[in-house]
Amino acid sequence: MTTTPQTSPETSHTSQETHVTGATIWLTGLPSAGKTTIAYELAGRLRDEGHRVEVLDGDEIREFLSAGLGFSREDRHTNVQRIGFVAELLASQGVQVLVPVIAPYADSREAVRKRHQAEGTAFVEVHVATPVEVCSVRDVKGLYAKQAAGEISGLTGVDDPYEAPETPDLRIESQNQTVQESAAQLHALLTERGLL
């Protein structure tokens, strides 16, 4: 009896698989904590090293993807879930996604982490833990002054909640170091985790 040669799945597999590691790196913290500054500093360094990088800047996201959302608990949750969804899509395609977004609620951040876990995509939570006393002096956008003058209310960390992460992957004390040192600290963690 003649038999037709069978090709094993291993030998019939002709396409080249490329392995790229992406991750979502979420920088949570109060307004003016340094989230955006550290994210762009690290993004520049990662690009110089040849990585594909995106920064999902909170302000830009609120202009487009989350246009119309405000700062209620519900709207902030929705905002964070949308950003988490897009970040995971990008990270799963090998992009290093930096997300400098307040994300004040622990359950919102946990939901994003779970989504990443379910998809097998790396998620790194960084708490930019600058104290409110320092943030309110920096006051990059004048929000602390506006809140103090009674012109706005519901400012995170002042008269709106901020639930600090209890066990972040990294805590950055930006008041004690330079921007470059903060970015280097995060870069070292990503290297240690095998994500770069």
Ligand SMILES: Nc1ncnc2c1ncn2[C@@H]1O[C@H](COP(=O)(O)OS(=O)(=O)O)[C@@H](OP(=O)(O)O)[C@H]1O
């Ligand atoms: N009430 C109130 N509380 C906090 N932040 C306020 C508020 N009103 C406007 N802003 C500005 O909007 C930016 C926060 O947007 P986020 O998308 O990062 O916030 S959240 O995660 O949905 O809570 C935030 O940006 P960053 O300063 O870069 O953190 C603020 O500039």
Ligand SMILES: Nc1ncnc2c1ncn2[C@@H]1O[C@H](COP(=O)(O)OP(=O)(O)O)[C@@H](O)[C@H]1O
């Ligand atoms: N180590 C540091 N890391 C990040 N920002 C710092 C640091 N030291 C001082 N700053 C200053 O703090 C401010 C932080 O602003 P920003 O990055 O817009 O904060 P956030 O995105 O958290 O609202 C910037 O003016 C930045 O230059």
